[in-house]
Amino acid sequence: MANRVVSVNPHVYAPETTTTIMRDVIIALCPAVVASVLFFGVRSLLVEAVCVIVAVLCEWGFEKICKRPVTIGDLSAVVTGLLLALNLPVTIPLWQAAFGALVAIVVVKQLFGGIGMNFANPAITARIVMLVAFGANMTHWAPAAFSGAPADAVTAATPLSIIAGINGVSAGTNTVADLPSLLDMFLGARGGSLGETSCLALLLGGVYLIARKVITWHTPVAFIGTVLVLTALLGQQPLYQVMAGGLFIGAFFMATDYTTSPPTPAGKLIFGVGCGLITVCIRVWGNYPEGVSFSILLMNILNPYICQWTRTKPFGGVKA
Amino acid sequence: MFKGKLHGVHPPHMKNTAGNRPTRMPVPPMITVPMSMNIGAPAKPVVKPGDEVKVGQLIAEAGGFMSAPIYSGVSGKVKRLDEILSSNGRFDTAIVIESDGLQTEYEGLEKPVITDQKSFVDAVRACGVIGLGGAGFPTSVKLNVDPDRVHHIIINGAECEPYITSDTRTMIDNASRIINGAQLLQKYYTADNIIIGIEDNKPECITIMKEAGRGVPGFEVAELPALYPQGGEKVLIYNTTGEIVPEGKLPIDVGCIVINCTTLAVIAKYIETGMPLVEKVITVDGSAVANPQNLIVPVGTPIKDVLDYVGLKAEPRKVLYGGPMMGISVPNLDAPVMKNTNAILAFAEKEAADPTPTACIRCGRCVAHCPFHLMPLEIERAYNERDGAALKALKVNLCMECGCCSYGCPARRPLVQINKLAKGVLNKYNAELKEAEEKKKAKEAARKEAGVNG
Ligand code: SF4
Ligand code: SF4
Numbered sequence: 001m002a003n004r005v006v007s008v009n010p011h012v013y014a015p016e017t018t019t020t021i022m023r024d025v026i027i028a029l030c031p032a033v034v035a036s037v038l039f040f041g042v043r044s045l046l047v048e049a050v051c052v053i054v055a056v057l058c059e060w061g062f063e064k065i066c067k068r069p070v071t072i073g074d075l076s077a078v079v080t081g082l083l084l085a086l087n088l089p090v091t092i093p094l095w096q097a098a099f100g101a102l103v104a105i106v107v108v109k110q111l112f113g114g115i116g117m118n119f120a121n122p123a124i125t126a127r128i129v130m131l132v133a134f135g136a137n138m139t140h141w142a143p144a145a146f147s148g149a150p151a152d153a154v155t156a157a158t159p160l161s162i163i164a165g166i167n168g169v170s171a172g173t174n175t176v177a178d179l180p181s182l183l184d185m186f187l188g189a190r191g192g193s194l195g196e197t198s199c200l201a202l203l204l205g206g207v208y209l210i211a212r213k214v215i216t217w218h219t220p221v222a223f224i225g226t227v228l229v230l231t232a233l234l235g236q237q238p239l240y241q242v243m244a245g246g247l248f249i250g251a252f253f254m255a256t257d258y259t260t261s262p263p264t265p266a267g268k269l270i271f272g273v274g275c276g277l278i279t280v281c282i283r284v285w286g287n288y289p290e291g292v293s294f295s296i297l298l299m300n301i302l303n304p305y306i307c308q309w310t311r312t313k314p315f316g317g318v319k320a
Numbered sequence: 321m322f323k324g325k326l327h328g329v330h331p332p333h334m335k336n337t338a339g340n341r342p343t344r345m346p347v348p349p350m351i352t353v354p355m356s357m358n359i360g361a362p363a364k365p366v367v368k369p370g371d372e373v374k375v376g377q378l379i380a381e382a383g384g385f386m387s388a389p390i391y392s393g394v395s396g397k398v399k400r401l402d403e404i405l406s407s408n409g410r411f412d413t414a415i416v417i418e419s420d421g422l423q424t425e426y427e428g429l430e431k432p433v434i435t436d437q438k439s440f441v442d443a444v445r446a447c448g449v450i451g452l453g454g455a456g457f458p459t460s461v462k463l464n465v466d467p468d469r470v471h472h473i474i475i476n477g478a479e480c481e482p483y484i485t486s487d488t489r490t491m492i493d494n495a496s497r498i499i500n501g502a503q504l505l506q507k508y509y510t511a512d513n514i515i516i517g518i519e520d521n522k523p524e525c526i527t528i529m530k531e532a533g534r535g536v537p538g539f540e541v542a543e544l545p546a547l548y549p550q551g552g553e554k555v556l557i558y559n560t561t562g563e564i565v566p567e568g569k570l571p572i573d574v575g576c577i578v579i580n581c582t583t584l585a586v587i588a589k590y591i592e593t594g595m596p597l598v599e600k601v602i603t604v605d606g607s608a609v610a611n612p613q614n615l616i617v618p619v620g621t622p623i624k625d626v627l628d629y630v631g632l633k634a635e636p637r638k639v640l641y642g643g644p645m646m647g648i649s650v651p652n653l654d655a656p657v658m659k660n661t662n663a664i665l666a667f668a669e670k671e672a673a674d675p676t677p678t679a680c681i682r683c684g685r686c687v688a689h690c691p692f693h694l695m696p697l698e699i700e701r702a703y704n705e706r707d708g709a710a711l712k713a714l715k716v717n718l719c720m721e722c723g724c725c726s727y728g729c730p731a732r733r734p735l736v737q738i739n740k741l742a743k744g745v746l747n748k749y750n751a752e753l754k755e756a757e758e759k760k761k762a763k764e765a766a767r768k769e770a771g772v773n774g
Binding site (some may be wrong): 004005006007008009010011012013014016017018020021071074076114115116117259260262263265311312313314315316317318 | 326327329331332363381383482554557564566567584612636637638639640644645646647648649650663667671673674675678680681682683684685688691692693694695697714715718721723726727728729730731732734736737740
């Protein structure tokens, strides 16, 4: 008689797997990829391709060397590479982009044990490393197409650096008149990283992820909501603040990273509010015009504690 | 206090056989009746090889308070008493009876005389019934409580496992029996209400039960969402009455008795006719089964005979007692249909293959799906560290092994299995704690004594 499978229940599973989830994230990032090409040209695709390919190769290579099971099939390295690329300026030298992908996969992810084990978001951490290592290249913003910037301009200010100039935090002679229109902000015709400028594209992706139940609303709503309310209270052009910088991509795609954020709704709310607070502090009082990456990294570090505080209360549980 | 909703999952219903009225399968040539079908003590055989038995005749008496008697489902001759390996991995005695194919009823069948609650409980005990929803808890033990403590009687019609429709058929085909049973319960327990919980994916059952129960004092039909596992005892109690059964307590401690609808119908049948529990309606389905259907078979019928009768269209690579969420996989098709078997599912290679687990990505789905708001991902971490204190804090002891967490895990972590093992670690930890405490007490007592003497 054929040997029969004997296993513990359940004997059926929901269709989602790690791979289908990562595939959904990639699908959700597609509008942002299209926007990047639209506003920053075809070189965007090159940067994205380099980051994705290097990320996948590093994951494969590292796992081979360490004789671990190869997990590139779960597509998580593709997601990391793509997210990193979307957080880089279009003019970034390709070898620097490749270096960033290597840092993300090898240093931040694999050295901590691979998928599910890293404490910090690989793409964010790699971006911060690059910011420190290649400061000039990382803050060189080419003007976006359709943004009304002079065609021969080689650099453009980002809305946040303009606001920083207005606030007198950084040197600059900008005035409110230099800010792009709110519509341009929403569509993405402004200076910034490849994938962060188009709020519309990111919103589409975010809604898709929520509809597919890949993420819940808690983190993005708490994150964006906190920035909105705080900047309004501080008189800081809240609508600009919300749409500017990497807030949307951070709130929908980076702060929602499973491994580095809490699993419970309460934890997600705390995480989102914390990210929002830190972002506003950095933007308003800090030396950097942008604070989304730092805020998420800081909250990643606090994540184990948030997880501890926000454990669920078991149904019918009695205190010992 | 806990507020809010209990979570769950939506496995495909697959109730392919809901419209299929159960038919009687031809009598199998041989039945094997295990003595350990209920939770508690095994029954004690009262027949020996060579004895003639008839349908409804006692073949094993209850082996204690927490036990139930067993009656023959066929007429024929006792062949032998066997040692069989049961699906829970323990050895068990079984009575093997060769059927004469005549199904002659035992002439000694008598309707029980019921005058009060005590004689009612005695009848339930004599009828041999145990929790037929799957748990196998002797029903008479559940009903042997002070009637003043009972506020809600809840009839479980929430057949939430995919595929299985045997309770559905009881409600459709035997509604009057369920209602008769309900009236008896009402008579001897005078509860505030008697609620039958049915999920809204069984509109026919809801209509029929509403119609049948009209005029019964306190009778209500609770329409529940078709969210697995509505039929879990604590889930059903909470969703029909709002009561929460605390850790370490029983439903009766919050004034509730839960009884499966088929169990109740069997009790009513016994009281009406004197025929105890000897046969079961089972759903036979799954991707390897050619003609999914509901069958009436004697308790003890080998699974092999059942599958042969319905026909297979593929090699059955995995065969289950019960549904795909909580069912037990059976290695050996000689294993019999038991009292609490409500389905035999046979799956072909594709559905049978065990998924390969990958690393936990900490997505939180297991937490979001757990009806009891447990944290399987943290339980797994604590289990890997064999951390008894953490497992205690995480309350793994509350896990009902419903399977929701594993079902929705994208990494296919074997969370139910881990929870089972973690319960073992926790028990050991608790035992050690107790031992340490006792030692401490003994030491202190000794010291005191020494102090007094010195
Ligand atoms: S559902 Fe699976 S992958 Fe997700 S947190 Fe739970 S155990 Fe980890
Ligand atoms: S098996 Fe246990 S931990 Fe998993 S969902 Fe069910 S009750 Fe929760």
